[in-house]
Amino acid sequence: MTLSRRHPLAIGLASALSLAAAFAPAWAQETDHASHHPAAKPTAAQSQAKPVDPRPSDHAHHATPSKPPAEPMEHGTQDHGSMDHGNMDHGNMDHGAMKQGAADPAGSDHSTMDHSSMDHSGMDGSNMDHSGMDHASMGHQAVASQDLPATAEAHEPIPVVTPADRAAAFPDLDAHVMHGESINSYWSLDRLEAWDADEDGTGMAWEAKAWVGSDLNRLWLRSEGERAGGSTESADVEVLYGRAIAPWWDAVAGVRHDFGFDGGPSRTYAALGVIGLAPYKFEVEATAYVGESGQVGLGAEAEYEMLFTNRLIGQWLIEGEAWSKDDPAVGIGSGLSKVEAGFRLRYEFHRQFAPYVGVVWERAYGGTADFRRAESGDVDDTRIVAGVRIWF
Incomplete structure (x- = not known):
């Protein structure tokens, strides 16, 4: 009985497999x-x-x-x-x-x-x-019409920088190429200061400079002097012609006149020197003088400004003089005459107006020191100064 029941199922399964085998080629063609x-x-x-x-x-x-x-x-x-x-x-x-x-x-x-x-x-x-x-052999117009990215072109390598390229980028600046022709001027009272002297009461000193002209040609004016105990001890004025010879440097030539006081004689010298800005921003003045009877002198001055803030500025100064011959009438001895050094701290309320305080040390050497000792003067001196700096 079990076998009879299984016979129809087996017969049906065999029939289904036969039909699938018969229609398999047609089904494969459709797929x-x-x-x-x-x-x-x-x-x-x-x-x-x-x-x-x-x-x-x-x-x-x-x-x-x-x-x-x-x-x-x-x-x-x-x-x-x-x-x-x-x-x-x-x-x-x-x-x-x-x-x-x-x-x-x-x-x-x-x-x-x-x-x-x-x-x-x-x-x-x-x-x-x-x-x-x-x-x-197929015609693929649709595929051929598709926009394809263009092949990137090879870039040329960066050329090596040659000495000729550097020379063209940084031309020689020794010669002045362009200069303004307008006339300008600068007037400065660089130091106008006073101090309290121990024996002579109050002392006062000044140093002024100015120029008028163009970038190439200028007329320079310089003056400095000193008073102590109510009398003028020294004063001079220089009138110089200046010509630009290099960036930041002028050559000057002219006349210096020293005034005589308290019955002392005056002196006049021919002057030749340079004014400029040295490396590291040192302002330098160096001048040679030739006077009567073959007297030759050399004066030099260097300044350096140190900025603590935009308004608080410290100024270092050193200057000196040397002469070839003794001149007892004006208290000058041969060799190194004197050296002065100082530091002044100023506050610029305005760029053109700045009060300051400072300390100054001065010493005489050689024959000049001997003349001061003969007159019962001090060979060296240290003083506290206060003053103002003005320019326009």
Whole structure:
């Protein structure tokens, strides 16, 4: 009884397997996409018999079961290694006139095929073998028309900088190329100060300088002097012509006159020197003097300004004189005559007006020191000064 019941089930299963084996070739033809490739070109007669339908084809009948075929799909000897189906338009193809078994690889044209509406849900791409497909003879106008990025051109290497390039970038600045022709002026009372002397009461000193002219040619005026105990001990004035000889440097030539006081004689000298800004921003003045009876002197001065803030500025100063001969009438001895050094701290309420305080040390040397001792004067002196600096 059990055997009789199992016989109908076995007979039914065998019948189903027989039907599946019979219809397997037809099912494989429907899932085979060889008709979308060069092997599926319709004949000339078929193309003339039926015009191309511009509407998108309905590929619903190409939908395959979710279960892949038992064996991988083969596309003959065609090569899909470099083919891109994203830009192919199958919208104008007529699949009604195409025969599933017909293949014409040499004349197939996929330029108007559109795969966007095809149902590939049942296809298993892993089983497809495209290694042998050859699309060399296919017309891919749609693929050829795709905008592809242009190949970047090779850039030329940066040339090596040569000495000629450096010379062109940094021309020689020794010669003045352009200069303003306008007339300008500068007037400065660099030091106007006073101090409290121990024996002579109050002392006072000044140093002034000015120039008028253009960038190349200027008229320089300089003066300095000192008073102590109510009388003027020394005073001089210089009138010089200045000519620019290098960036930041002028050569000067002119006349210096020393005034005589308390019955002392006056002296006049020819002057020749330089004025400029040395490296590290040292302001330098050096002048040689030639006077009567072959008297030759040299005076030099250097200043340096130290900025603590934009308004609080410290000024260092050192100056000295030397003479070739003794001149007892004016208290000058041969050799190094005197040296003065000082530091002044000023506060610029305005750039053109700045009061200051400072300390100054002065010492006489050689024959000049001897003359001071003979007159019961001090050879060296240190004093606290207060003054003002003005320019316009």
